[in-house]
Amino acid sequence: MALAAPAGSAHAAPNAVPEPSSPSARTATAPTATTAASTAWAAGTRAYLVITAPGDTSAARTAVANNGGSVFASYDAIGVIVAHSASATFASSMRAVSGVQQVGATRTSDVPADAYNPAIPASPTQSATTLTESNRWDMTQIKADQAWAVTTGSATVKVGVLDTGVDDQHQDIAPNFNAADSVSCAYGKPDTRAGAWRDVDTHGTHVAGTIAAAKNGKGVIGVAPGVKISSVRIAEKPSGLFFAENTVCGFMWAGDHGFKVTNNSYYTDPWQFNCPDNADQAAIIEGVRRAQAYAESKGSLQIAAAGNANYDLANKTTDTESPNDSTPVRRTITNACIDIPTELPGVVTVAAMGNGNVKASYSNFGNGVIDVAAPGGDGTSGVYSTLPGGKYGSKNGTSMASPHVAGVAALIASTDPALTPAQIRDRLATQAGDVACPSDSRCTGTTAKNGFFGDGQVDALKAVGGTTPPPGSYFENLTDVTIADNATVESPITVSGVTGNAPATLKVGVDIKHTYIGDLKVDLVAPDGTVYTVHNRAGGGTDNLVQTFTVNASAEVANGVWKLRVNDNANQDTGRIDAWNLTF
Secondary structure, eight states: OOBSSOSSOSSOOSSSOOOOOOSSOOOOOGGGEEEOOOOOOOTTOEEEEEEEOSSOOHHHHHHHHHTTEEEEEEEGGGTEEEEEEOOTTHHHHHHTSTTEEEEEESOSSOOOGGGGSOOOOOOOOOOOOOOOOOOOHHHHHTTHHHHTTTOSOOTTOEEEEEESOOOTTSTTTGGGBOGGGOEEOGGGSOBOSTTTTSOSSSHHHHHHHHHHOOOSSSSOOOSSTTSEEEEEEOOOTTTOOOBHHHHHHHHHHHHHTTOSEEEEOBOOBTOSSBOTTSHHHHHHHHHHHHHHHHHHHTTOEEEEEOOSSOOBTTSOOEEEEEOTTSOOEEEEOOTTSBOTTTTSTTOEEEEEEOSSSSBOTTOOBOTTTOOEEEEOOBTTBOEEEEETTTEEEEEOSHHHHHHHHHHHHHHHHHHOTTOOHHHHHHHHHHHSBOOOOOSOTTOOBOSSSBTTTBTOBOOHHHHTGGGSOSTTOEEEEOOOEEEOTTOEEEEEEEEOSOOSBOOTTEEEEEEEEESOGGGEEEEEEOTTSOEEEEEESOSTTOOOEEEEEEEOOTTSBSSEEEEEEEEEOSSSOOEEEEEEEEEO
């Protein structure tokens, strides 16, 4: 399976979950995507993309039937037909048909019988969790935890997870899951049956949690915990591969169902790179390119992972792992050969960073190819997120970096719904924090833009700053204050430069590390001494209070010294005020 995480076994358990080595990242209006009636499966059946002029594909569809094939799906708006045939001469015959522009086999293996009668993925038994939300390194590294004080994202923003599927019943995903716009695109045509979108692995559920795990007091929090997640399963079962027709279907679905952002943590199998001098691969490039362009024309921005082979995408020389659905061979390639969808025009290409402003050891790179970077984990510092069955675990990979960027893009779209995909793409570039090249000769470019980090690491707080109040509206105190038993402590923040009174929606972000938070009473004290209680001995034996409260402080003058007052009311459990902030 072509997924984005370091080389190794495809799906191991928590901590660093490695996946196959690859230079790339691995994971039609329904009425206009015409499909053929079910056909009996036959050994030797292969899948093809038949490319013709957008609009009326009826002549090409007739030619498919006349040349020993059947139409499995047809995306008339982009002139792409998914055809099946067991004839060895099908491609050459179709290339001679007037009006047919390109024809390409999408596999070097047979279409599986499951394509004609797909099984619904099993729904895993759900486990409850005792985990409480905390600020994880990946979220603090991109300041997502601070961005939540501005917005957690809008429920009107839909993000599509094109992947192995999503466990929609997971306790941290269910609150934000959008079943109405979820689908399976495995084999190349939409399967809208309930549950067809479910995870056939763990990868897609992990990605979905990074984007939008709910801010519900348990488990983890996604970058944009207020937006809606839709699952578009494009991985097949049992191979776990993502073929071109599946990606075409996924992008068409995204465009027609109003997805503002899609995440693509995969490359299109079976070729790590598709080369335009090969007739089959040229058709794959054109078919997926048209589908991506269609989705973008409908308002959808595609985010994609760069891949995990520590490979220079700007200086391609060899491909040793294609085709991965049969027998890989070593071939010489050039930069004309591209990773799909990562290197398609308009797609945002994401490199991975470790814990700190460092390149993840496995991440692909390339000056002029990488657009931005984000946490993907490395070694023991993995990205912790959701797993099927109500579980949680860590994975490493550019697959994990890409959904951080998709989440930031969703926050941008939430703060300014009128932005086009191109404008969101530009905003992602301008908000990114510059990361200079390390002492590594492979990293070329400038501090502002280079081959390891592109325009830099995404900054969620800066990304949503375009619609926040003027500078000076966010204030924080990062100094630790010890909370002893049966004691009251205070941490001050001096506010200046804010005109008039505080808002009716003053955001008070609290990060208190303390066992048994039922001992604690937490108050916000205004400059004039007025007390606003935000937490009063609730939560019982739960550890740590990490939450943003909304306080109606409109009667208070904004400027002055505000205090967070914490009163411990019992023995045995102690802690500290780790940090707190105010957003006006």
